[in-house]
Amino acid sequence: MTQKLKIASTGQGTPLVFIHGWGLNSAVWQPCLANLQTDFEVITVDLPGFATNNSVQLAEYSLVEIAELITLAVGKPAIYIGWSLGGLIASQIAISHPKLLLGLVTVASSPQFVERDNWPGIKASVLALFHQQLAQDTTKTISNFLKIQAMGSPHIRQDIKTIRDLVMQYAQPSRQVLDDSLSLLETSNLSEQIQSIDKPFLRLYGKLDGLVPKQVISRVDEIVPNSQSYIFEQASHAPFISHQSEFLVVLKNWIAQNFTKNT
Template identity: 80%
Template structure:
């Protein structure tokens, strides 16, 4: 990747302390982290990044829209060791960063994420037909597709309507990504499989899940326990796919306690 391309990836930084880099999920942008960021920046440097093609980085183009290229671009933009926190697709990106750039990662936290999202053989996940439908819908109406995806993410939450509204209000502050970028990043969810590489992650590794998550089924948690035996995990009993929105206070308490114990 060229140096100029790396420089074009914008990040936002607030607060001081150990850097926490937050990476958003598919179809959304870094604004989803605003409520958490406001609470964390008194104790940490909170860095948020939009994936290439999204929001503040909507003009950034990669030679290849792959986890490795995205990981390289983010590492170049951040430029110093940090704790990486990735939600959903962002968890795949953060995991790839920990695998490829271990010296730049003080800790890895994945939120409602999986090393492979697609249902395969004995691996629970999203049915391929569901993502195929999203690809079709993207060709017709991108905004409606993202809206439908938000509904799936909040499904199971005790306050589903409020969660959807909160996320939508946050992400709509920014321009929506182009259809091609949405298509390319959706393909990452379909094709990525980091399961065999999780055991190689030697940094402190914390996995957070929602028990009611429809995209990362709870059955997958025990499988990942075996793949990443050195990691810790926490399950939000009443949360679905966005515990940092639906259960913000609990999320921040669990996050800070783990950071104090394992990183600081």
Template identity: 35%
Template sequence: MSIHFDTVGHGESVVWLHGWAMNGTVWQQVANAMADDYCHHLVDLPGHGHSPALQPLTLDGMVAALAAAFPLPVHVVGWSLGGAVASTWALRHPAQVRSLTLVASSPCFAQRDDWPGAMPASTLAQFAANLGDDWRGTLKRFISLQTLGSPTARELSKTLLSDLLQHGKPDPAALREGLDILRDTDLRSDIGKLDLPMLLQYGDRDMLSPLAAAQWLAAQQPQARLVVHHGAAHVPFLSHLDDFVAAQRRFIATV
């Protein structure tokens, strides 16, 4: 299948993967800030924005679509759910991924007995139950969780709500199946197999992908560089744009 992506800038290619329910628009400010240095591909994942849905939506299906669209080695940045997609891409096709940046992501999004630093499974189940009756309200509440804890939560929520429908509304089935991916994904046993430069950009007030997940990732990956944005929640690339861009630029320049 084909996927939609917008391209900004020139230079080495960087592929940007968004989180659940969103689209490539969320990266526009970052891409504009780095357009003089790199060529940015702002992807709409399958079932989101302008990209057609997969039936069903799976991590492997999304990775297959990305691998076909970007066969040459690229730098890959994944936020939240996009981080799981990016990690799986690097695991399945290591020759295609030059470097991996995870932003407010987690190898395991739902709490387990041995993994308390994550979202309660009941929270994901409630979002899934509410999607059918009021998908707009459900997404609005999810966005509120993403910005909770940030001093600029109101402004960040407005930006994300504006970005949400820039490329059209998400596919209903993709939303449900995306929540299933968040619930079921557990990459903890695979992360140590990655052998590539890695950057971790996280906020210390993130309620969805707590800092403990980033610290765990850093401990598993000797090559990983951890950048903590103090005062940031789940969207450090918006709330701490300048610092985020500076860290990303420094990282890619050394790869």
């Protein structure tokens, strides 16, 4: 039987569940939490095989299975906020468990990360290279991925240092977990399924993002016309790090517009 995921919870109010991206862990959200926990219940979760959940093993490392485990651990309706790969997982929760979803926020994410069938995205060869690098040196691979995430940011070195210092509080996941979770970015396509999402849906993007091309924004606008989007003009792939104050203002304003305090 699969172990139950550990979660961390602080504060009171409408529950906000934060899901991290590939290769990292829930510590990336720490700079935002102090600002939010006075008004909300802030819940963070590490993906199976990562940080506090490093002992959790899955028979199949899939979006559906991870979504099931996270909603089981949270145990109540919540606003799900997912960054990058975490955005895919949060979207899967919205699709598979609509009754447990109050609202959805995706950050620097896409329903399909790989460029294929006229969909803008990362070239498949880039992710294939990451798979090869993982087999040789996992630490160097994560380091290179951090550089890509911050590329284009006006303070790239500081962003990389901030993220690295946060996530290195925990041991790195195994090469197998990194390989399996990277495959989710490589193979997942929720572009049709997200059309079913009928709860408040906010999409946040960095204009300088090297992993989620700006063409994705208009494509998702067409697919989910009732969703809202916001672009951080000077941000790359981690706007909640590089533009924390703006990120928090946008997020809190959206929540205030769509939810009462007693939701």
